[in-house]
Amino acid sequence: MTMPAYSAREIAADVAAGRTSAVEAAQAALARIEAAKALNAVVTIDPPRTLADAAAVDARLHAGETMPLAGVPIVVKDNIWVGGWRVTQGSRLFADFVAPRDAIAIERLRKAGAVVVGIGATSEFACKGVTTSQLYGPTRHPRDPTLTPGGSSGGPAVAVAAGLVPLAIGTDAGGSSRRPPAHVGVAGFKPSYGAIPYGPGFAEPFFGLSVIAPIATDVADVALAFEVMAGADPRDPDAAHVAQDADDIAGLRIAFSPRLGLDVAVDDVVANGLVSAVERISAGGLQIMQRDPVWPAGATEETIMPLQHAGLAALYGDAFRSDPTVFDPDIAKQIERGLSWSGAEIALALGASAAIASAFAAFFGEVDLLLAPTVPCVAWPLTRLGPDMIGGKPASPRSHAVFTPFVNHARLPAISIPCGSDRNGCPFGLQIIAARGQDRTLLGAAQQIEALLRT
Known part of the structure; x- marks a missing residue:
């Protein structure tokens, strides 16, 4: 079965109403991902796991549960933990890493009925403005395969722009989920720091800056994903509630x-x-x-970039000293600079x-x-x-x-x-x-x- 990559809201409504099923939505997304392999937007798939998760969503619906993202296929950036999935940060150091549990945001998306259909490409440690890695190579722009979509959330942004999924989840520590969406023509939202819990997951080189960031074809889907993921959680000391919205923007400055x-x-x-x-x-x-x-x-x-370099050096300086060739050369330069800062x-x-x-x-x-x-x-x-x-x-x-x-x-x-x-x-x-x-x-x-x- 094939299915158009329409909005997350429409897919959830159709799955909830029984006009299609979560399994059928997942199968259609997997078929689109397979057909678009040349874009290199989705670097890991696990069809048996995806279809089992989708079947579980269908069972929950049959039991009477209501889910705002019922059956919505999503792609998750390759630096966010998705329990049981290979998640690598685009790094050869983590080539065989399997996430032991979901990040809180992914846990909330799954509770809302979303189905993970793939892991989206990132640059190594999400620390470059283009999306390429030694593990997976370059991610290509959906309008012209000779161009980059930017980075580091290029895989999730391209997955949405190419119609593979209606919703993807990236991270943003310096623009990584705003610039790629801008380059490929979709919406990317960087929430306030702490609005969406961050982790559990990898140690973060961007101390106190990086956020979970939804990417979608329109703002309404971004807002829907935000509402599912947002809110304080005791497992994240930085997570906090955010203000309610204004009724109308006419009076805003x-x-x-x-x-x-x-x-x-x-x-x-x-x-x-x-x-x-x-x-x-x-x-x-x-x-x-x-x-x-x-x-x-x-x-x-330039005045703030030493923080990224130092963060990388703190986490990976020993591995760099042991074997600098294991890193993307551009990341190796950042680590080397980080080791030199006083x-x-x-x-x-x-x-x-x-x-x-x-x-x-x-x-x-x-x-x-x-x-x-x-x-x-x-x-x-x-x-x-x-x-x-x-x-x-x-x-x-x-x-x-x-x-x-x-x-x-x-x-x-x-x-x-x-x-x-x-x-x-x-x-x-x-x-x-x-x-x-x-x-x-x-x-x-x-x-x-x-x-x-x-x-």
Whole structure:
């Protein structure tokens, strides 16, 4: 049987009503994954386990249970524990690792009726802005297989964009589940830090930054997944409840910052597309002012990147010293740099992170929502860490990632939704950011803005 990859909401409604079954939905998703193997979006499947889980969902429905994600097939990023599944972080160090239990978020998704049909590709330790690893090779853009979808949640984003599943679960410590969705034309949501419990799972190099992040074809499915996964849990000391949503966004103070207040290059097609999108949103009745956040002097991603390098070095420095060839060469360079940072330099990076968070807090004392680019460019050749040029200027390997990391360091919620594409059909995204804990207000506003952009 084949089945279109329609929304998670529609699949759950059809399975709950008996118009199809969870087993049939899982079989159809597995068939789509098999047919799209060349994309390398899904790196591990386990059909017997998947079909057994789907049959269990059908049995629960037959017994009268109600589940908001009944029979919805999902792909989970290869750095999130899914009990009984091979989960590798894209690393040869973990090539044979089998997760002993579910992460809390996955446990909640399964309780809600979701069925894991595969594990989605990530870069090694989710620490690169492209999705490739020595274990699995590169993940390819669904519109052009010579391009990268970005990273590190490229596998989950491509799985959704290619119609393999309606919903995927990634992680986001610096933009990993906003930039790939922007590059492939789907929605990716980074919740407030702590809104969704994180773990149990692998030791995390991004101390206090990484979050579980739903990716879907539209904001309504993202919001549905968020509601299933969100909420405090005693097993995660950082997990916390988030505020309820506002009834209407008409009274919200909305700002637009074309470059997020940063002196960075943006391709004309993206800059013009963002302005056009904001004009359409304004024409829909929302009042938008142009205002930039004011950052501490010298604030750039370079000032906070030592924290990632040091985190990797703390976890994998011994293995690197033993055999550096076991690592992706780009990750090996990060570990080597992490081993070289002094304690004082790490303290400076922590101070820079705190100053960025304070700047964002001051900004959200004056506005409720911020509209900004998700990415400054469209997708580029998958053999490169980043495009050679952005906005007519030479680009560094991280120039494509400038608009997302500060949000993580402030622990804010942010979502990327599609808002345009270049002449070749390569998408880019609008990033919508809110104050910490205002996840539901952000998701409600994003649904209304999404509707305005689709008219």
